[in-house]
Amino acid sequence: MVSHRRSTPSGFTRGVRVTVISAAAATAAATLTGAPASADPQDTRESAKAAVDRLYGEAERATERYNEAAERVDRLRGEAERSQDATARGQERVNRMRDALGSMAGAQYRAGAVDPALALLLSGDPDTYLERAAALDRAGARQAMTLDKLRHAQRRLAQTRAETTRALAELERNRAAVTRHKHAVESKLRAARRLLDSLPPEERATFDRASRSGRGEAPDLSGVAPGSGRAMSAVAAAHRALGRPYVWGANGPSGFDCSGLMQWAYAQAGVSLPRTSQAQRYAGRMVPLSQARPGDLVAYRADASHIGMYVGNGQVIHAPYPGAPVRYDPVGMMPVSSVTRI
Structure with a gap:
């Protein structure tokens, strides 16, 4: 997770794209180093903190895009491998049919080298010739059938090869997308760290340690109405992850990003969730926030770029942002943007 502030200073827009992150970071840095002498140092520090919040928010959006692309790469890799196997099997079938046709053609050539009418005249046993002729007719019919099967097999093989080529090309495109999103995340996190390093040591330590909206302390959950059995198992699993570090792109067990924690916690309860926060918000039935129960997934921002798990008494457990371990925070x-019951 990232920014816990409800509003962002007007000097920073929320929709900054990956391609302008360097310029955004430079602008934020200039705010710190190039402020006029009359500027209030407190305002400058608040601007730096707001910029860090924004950069963390953008990093998390890029992280979810990275997660989505990585998940797609895994799926496409399986599809490409299956297509390659199908191509190899198809080629083997075609080769066997070609060998069979070659054998048939050789046998026919040897048996039919003499004109059938002349062979009948020269034959001392017409009945034997007629039996051989019937056998040749059957062999010809079998050859025609095999040839037809070969044509169909060749068409299927060409189609399978084309599908394999497309699958491999798509796989490479998505591998490239994973790399782009990884670089975007790393760039934003480096920019955020540079801004934090520009703060006085005591303020930097406070910023790294404290929640923007709470202290992350374990809430009092006495008297909280429980959720379903699997939901409570997921809550218990998430609780066991308290204190583990935020690691972007990770889904446990030693570190987590926000959606990775949700996926891991529910996996411990025997429930398979999608990888990204955007997909997780649609993994169950949406309910009003006023009816939230322990185990419900709480998605934040209109784009669901952050997600946590409701535990009761107005609290969620979540993986906040780099430098902040898994902890509790107020649901608000x-x-x-939505509450989903699994």
Whole structure:
């Protein structure tokens, strides 16, 4: 997770794209180093903190795009491998049919080298000739059938090869997308760290340690109505992850990003969730926030770029942002976009 502030200073837009992150970071840095002498140092520090919040938010959006692309790569890799196997099997079938046709053609050549009418005249046993002629007719029919099967097999093989080529090309495109999103995340996190390093040591330590909206302390859950059995198992698993570090692109067990924690916690309860926060918000039935129960997934921002798990008494457990371990925070730390019951 990232920014817990409800509003962003007007100097920073929320929709900054990956391609302009360097310029955005430079602008933020200039705010710190090039402020006029009359500028209030507190305002400058607040601007730096707001910029860090924004960069963390953008990093998390890029992380979810990275997760989605990585998941697609895994799926496409399986499809490409299956297509390659099908191509190899198809080629083997075609080769066997070609060998069979070659054998048939050789046998026919040897048996039919003499004109059939002349062979009948020269034959001392017409009945034997007629039996051989009937056998040749059957062999010809079998050859025609095999040839037809060969044509169909060749067409299927060409189609399978084309599908394999497309699957491999798509796989490479998505591998490239994974790399792009990885670089985007790393760039934003480096920019955020540079801004944090520009703060006085005591303020930097406070920023790294504290939640923007709470202290991350374990909430009092006495009297909370429980969720379903699997939901409570997921809550218990998430609780066991308390204190583990935020690691972008990770889904446990030693580190997590926001959607990775949700996926891992529910996996411990025997429930398979999609990898990204955007997909997780549609993994169950949506309910009003006022009816949230422990185990419900709480998605934040309109694009669901952050997600946590409701535990009761107005609290969620989540993986916040780099430098902040898995912890509890108020459910209202950011604008809630949906609540999903698994």
